[in-house]
Amino acid sequence: MLTLREATLADSPRIGVIGRDSFGPTLSRVLFPANLQNRARTDVATEEAEWRASRNSRRMKDGKKTFVVVDKLEDGSEHIVGFAQWETPESLPANIEHKTANEADIDVLPPSLDQDALRRLVKDLEVVTERALGKEGHSQMWYLMILGVDPDQKRRGIGKMLVKYGLEQAAKENRDAFLVATPEGKYLYSTFGFEQVGDEYLLGDVPHYPMLWKRPREAGEVLG
Ligand SMILES: CC(C)(COP(=O)(O)OP(=O)(O)OC[C@H]1O[C@@H](n2cnc3c(N)ncnc32)[C@H](O)[C@@H]1OP(=O)(O)O)[C@@H](O)C(=O)NCCC(=O)NCCS
Numbered sequence: 001m002l003t004l005r006e007a008t009l010a011d012s013p014r015i016g017v018i019g020r021d022s023f024g025p026t027l028s029r030v031l032f033p034a035n036l037q038n039r040a041r042t043d044v045a046t047e048e049a050e051w052r053a054s055r056n057s058r059r060m061k062d063g064k065k066t067f068v069v070v071d072k073l074e075d076g077s078e079h080i081v082g083f084a085q086w087e088t089p090e091s092l093p094a095n096i097e098h099k100t101a102n103e104a105d106i107d108v109l110p111p112s113l114d115q116d117a118l119r120r121l122v123k124d125l126e127v128v129t130e131r132a133l134g135k136e137g138h139s140q141m142w143y144l145m146i147l148g149v150d151p152d153q154k155r156r157g158i159g160k161m162l163v164k165y166g167l168e169q170a171a172k173e174n175r176d177a178f179l180v181a182t183p184e185g186k187y188l189y190s191t192f193g194f195e196q197v198g199d200e201y202l203l204g205d206v207p208h209y210p211m212l213w214k215r216p217r218e219a220g221e222v223l224g
Contacts, residue, residue, distance in 0.1 A: 002070070002071055002081070003070055004069050004162065004165050005067070006065075006066070006068075007060065007068045009060060011066075011068055011080055012054070012057045012060070013049070013053045014080045015052070015080070016053030016054075018081075018149070018150050019049070020048045021151050022151060024151075026203070026206045027182075027204075027206075030117050031113055031117050031118055032048055032114065033117065036111070036113075037112055039112065043112075047111070050110070051108075051109065051110050051113060054107055054108065056085065058107060059085060060085075063090065064085050064086060064091050065086040066083065066084070066085045066086075067083065067084050067085075067086075067162055068080045068083045069081055069082040069158045081153040081158055082148060082149040082161075083148055083162070084144060084162035084163070084166055085145045085146050086142050086143060086144055086169075086170075087142075087145050088142050089140055089173075125180060128180060128198065129180075131198050132197040132212070133178065133197070140176075141177055142166060142167075144177065149162075163224065164222055164224050171222055175215060176212065176214050177194075177212070178210070178212050179210075180208050180211070181194075181208060181211050182206065183206065186209055191224050192222065192223060193223060194212065195211060195212055195213075196209050196211055
């Protein structure tokens, strides 16, 4: 049975693994390129998962809302199958620009990570966001930083549960929501009423789409 709960720091290692596995064909190819990986593939894979786990923990400590969907197994144990992390207006540090611009410098970075690619990615996201939303960016919105589902567990409604829950929280706080979608996520978001704002942009060779969701102006259920 699938249930959604708030993440704890103890969930970070598993979140790191799901992040690595779900972004393998897209972002991971840009951030962990083959030319830096003149090493055992398994070491690189471990490094990526650990880096993602520590980044997740740091963001949670910074107050980013993080939710997981768990599959309750028959023996009572639980298995995390997907996660979402949101930046909310309350979780913005006063000096967010400084922090965001230097996100690549905050974490311990593994040797297999292309640090220039990470910096470019952070910068590109800022530019795309400003182009889509203006100077204020998503500072007054719920911003979906990352959503990942275990590749073996796709199409069970896990992504949908995570997006729906986040949007319900945003609506309760009278906030709109913003994200930059991968091609795989785009359709799911559009079913909730997210609309593309601004041009698509390429990350490596993968197109990404800035998308905005406007909260229901009347009290009502979040669709999707
Ligand atoms: C995008 C992602 C989160 C979707 O998770 P998921 O749990 O498989 O999605 P759901 O099962 O909740 O799908 C809900 C609906 O979205 C649509 N959808 C989901 N994946 C789709 C796909 N690959 N192609 C077309 N439609 C898709 C479908 O309408 C689906 O409903 P249906 O199965 O009843 O037709 C998952 O594929 C993933 O982790 N991808 C890699 C990482 C990524 O791109 N994350 C998004 C970053 S913005």
